[in-house]
Amino acid sequence: MYRSLFPRDMFAELDRLQRDVQQAFDLSPTIRGLGRNGFPAINVGSTPNSIEVFAFAPGVDPAELDVKLERGLLTIAGKRRSELPASETDAAVHINERFEGSFHRVLTLPEDADPEAVEAKYRDGVLQVSIQRRASAQPRRIAIQ
């Protein structure tokens, strides 16, 4: 999403190259692909207790955001309205890079994600979804008799 428009951005070029190579040599390609494109951009991380998903969706009305967790799939969907004027007015659109319209992204979560314990926060244009992991998946010491 935050692609580089300028060839001198080394990170974006390397990232794209890495993705292409990864896709060419993937031994077990998931049916949902690598999911690198699309709005909103997503970062996923995990702690021993939870899975954290960050969706970068600035300027979305929280009432239009729909977050669902069902059978191990997290869906982030919604709509972002365009701020651009209607074509009848005498305004010229010079640059139009920002995403506008409906979006729908799906992520698979690991088996220990607990669908009963999900929290979502929208702040500074980032949707942060926190899913607790089921307690049984957390490492437990076994006492030796």
Place this chain on the structure above:
Amino acid sequence: MNAAQTPVTNPRAAHLPTDRQQRAPYSDAALTPPVDVVEDSGGITLYADLPGVSRDKLSLNIEAQTITIDAESAMPLPDGLQPSHTEVGLARFRRAFTLSNELDSENVSAEFSQGVLRLRIPKASHAQPRKVEIKVV
């Protein structure tokens, strides 16, 4: 190399001069935020997506005829977070634009909410559209 003189903080970077060690090699790397730019008779409106950026981490600079947007995104992260999938790999956004002469860079106004920056750059009053009187001879 005299190891006793310069304290080496990172053993792998021991061969680099000390000030290079402190700075990560790609510290100036930034993402290019997507923008929308619309022009009407009164001026130009620019919208930029800067998610994760709070008001105090956003800076707008106008120098000569160039406007630069520089922002840092910061989100409260839980302790011990291990990233597994990263699409936004940098916490910095930067983009610059050259303004043309008829734009009034002294009167730029900006609004920032939920990660969207809205900049309004009016046209200088002498550049506003004016009807030209045609004298009939």
